[in-house]
Amino acid sequence: MLGRDTVVGVVGAGAMGSGIAQVAAGAGHRVVLADADSAAVMRARDGLTKTLAREVEKGRLPVGEDAAVRSRITFVDGVNDLGAFAACGLVIEAIVERLDMKRALFAALESVVDADAVLATNTSSLPIAAIGGGCRRAERVLGVHFFNPAPVMPLVEIVPSLATAPDVATATRALVDAWKKTTVLASDTPGFIVNRVARPFYGEAIRMYEEGIADIATIDWAMKTVGGFRMGPFELMDFIGHDVNFVVTRSVFEGMSFDPRYRPSVTQQRLVDAGWLGRKTGRGFYDYSSGGSTPTPMQDGLLAKLIFDRTIAMLVNEAVDAVLMRVASPRDVELAMTKGVNYPKGLIAWGEEIGLATILDRLEVMHAEYGEDRYRPSALLRRLVREGRSLLA
Numbered sequence: 001m002l003g004r005d006t007v008v009g010v011v012g013a014g015a016m017g018s019g020i021a022q023v024a025a026g027a028g029h030r031v032v033l034a035d036a037d038s039a040a041v042m043r044a045r046d047g048l049t050k051t052l053a054r055e056v057e058k059g060r061l062p063v064g065e066d067a068a069v070r071s072r073i074t075f076v077d078g079v080n081d082l083g084a085f086a087a088c089g090l091v092i093e094a095i096v097e098r099l100d101m102k103r104a105l106f107a108a109l110e111s112v113v114d115a116d117a118v119l120a121t122n123t124s125s126l127p128i129a130a131i132g133g134g135c136r137r138a139e140r141v142l143g144v145h146f147f148n149p150a151p152v153m154p155l156v157e158i159v160p161s162l163a164t165a166p167d168v169a170t171a172t173r174a175l176v177d178a179w180k181k182t183t184v185l186a187s188d189t190p191g192f193i194v195n196r197v198a199r200p201f202y203g204e205a206i207r208m209y210e211e212g213i214a215d216i217a218t219i220d221w222a223m224k225t226v227g228g229f230r231m232g233p234f235e236l237m238d239f240i241g242h243d244v245n246f247v248v249t250r251s252v253f254e255g256m257s258f259d260p261r262y263r264p265s266v267t268q269q270r271l272v273d274a275g276w277l278g279r280k281t282g283r284g285f286y287d288y289s290s291g292g293s294t295p296t297p298m299q300d301g302l303l304a305k306l307i308f309d310r311t312i313a314m315l316v317n318e319a320v321d322a323v324l325m326r327v328a329s330p331r332d333v334e335l336a337m338t339k340g341v342n343y344p345k346g347l348i349a350w351g352e353e354i355g356l357a358t359i360l361d362r363l364e365v366m367h368a369e370y371g372e373d374r375y376r377p378s379a380l381l382r383r384l385v386r387e388g389r390s391l392l393a
């Protein structure tokens with residue numbers, strides 16, 4: 001169905017689309033890359049030329065391979081005529097995150113490509129079932145969710161909807177595996193794996209800050225020194241951008257029918273309201289302007305342990321609950337968090353190392369103390385502790 005000869009179409013030549021085009025062309029495919037905005041096409045063409053040349057300079061691509069990869073990509077200016085995609089066996093959509101626009105594009109693409117072509121969406125937050133719902137052949141539609149930057153981040157979530165034919169998911173996963181990506185299979189649920197399981201990393205940090213348990217610099221320091229995370233939660237949110245991070249939190253919260261476990265914070269809402277979006281605007285939780293001061297963490301080992309213990313309990317609970325709700329297999333949850341967001345360990349393995357009974361105990365203490373459903377332990381966590389069972393055995 002799909003193979004090395006498959007021509008790959010990519011619609012949307014922004015940050016994600018141009019990265020995905022580079023991955024597919026790098027794996028030897030002919031690629032058609034289009035965008036509604038001709039300036040975006042031009043930026044993608046220049047950007048890819050520079051990126052590929054840098055890969056050669058750094059010795060990551062053989063000399064001349066940059067031109068070869070580049071020559072496999074056809075840049076299409078404007079998408080009024082989708083005819084350029086007629087020969088594509090796989091089209092990956094990476095346009096703006098709007099359901100109406102994605103649905104319209106998929107319906108139009110369907111009338112251009114062959115009946116057995118696969119239509120994939122890179123959406124982060126929209127239901128795959130809703131995007132495929134506007135198609136006559138929804139069984140050919142699925143989610144193929146890359147992480148930013150696509151050529152660098154190894155993880156790709158493969159997300160079939162309830163309408164996707166199993167062989168479409170299998171063939172697409174095999175193709176993306178052949179691109180030397182790490183694929184995981186996720187169910188069509190809010191946030192898929194990574195954007196769901198990672199929520200407490202941000203949410204619990206903000207909650208501790210709101211309660212005055214510690215300041216942002218101390219929480220970041222704690223998560224890096226005790227947890228071994230590459231960036232602290234506040235640094236990471238500033239890096240991602242509060243507009244983006246807040247939208248993901250809100251969409252998971254709404255998608256989960258307002259489950260309090262995913263409730264967005266007023267603090268982050270206010271940063272968005274104020275236009276303090278993080279590094280890109282020079283101000284987020286931290287001040288990035290010249291002369292801006294950098295707060296010093298309180299290097300208190302006991303406080304750091306409390307911060308880490310509370311966050312890791314919430315993260316492990318979320319990972320175990322994702323398995324309970326069949327969002328993904330335990331193995332894929334582990335891969336998703338280590339390969340998609342660079343966590344130092346898989347969360348289930350981490351929980352088992354700490355002791356699932358200890359994790360459960362911490363959650364029960366918080367649940368009793370706050371009386372909030374946010375801290376409720378997953379039924380699967382209770383079951384595993386009761387039965388002394390491992391999810392990874």
Ligand SMILES: NC(=O)c1ccc[n+]([C@@H]2O[C@H](COP(=O)([O-])OP(=O)(O)OC[C@H]3O[C@@H](n4cnc5c(N)ncnc54)[C@H](O)[C@@H]3O)[C@@H](O)[C@H]2O)c1
Binds near residue numbers: 035037094097
């Ligand atoms: N940026 C990320 O970190 C990230 C990660 C994973 C997934 N995603 C998802 O990938 C998709 C694209 O995100 P991005 O960050 O690359 O956005 P972007 O804004 O950088 O690029 C989107 C591009 O799509 C073009 N476009 C808009 N409507 C179009 C249409 N109807 N036809 C053709 N082109 C159109 C725009 O001109 C723009 O160049 C979104 O669905 C987003 O949720 C983003």
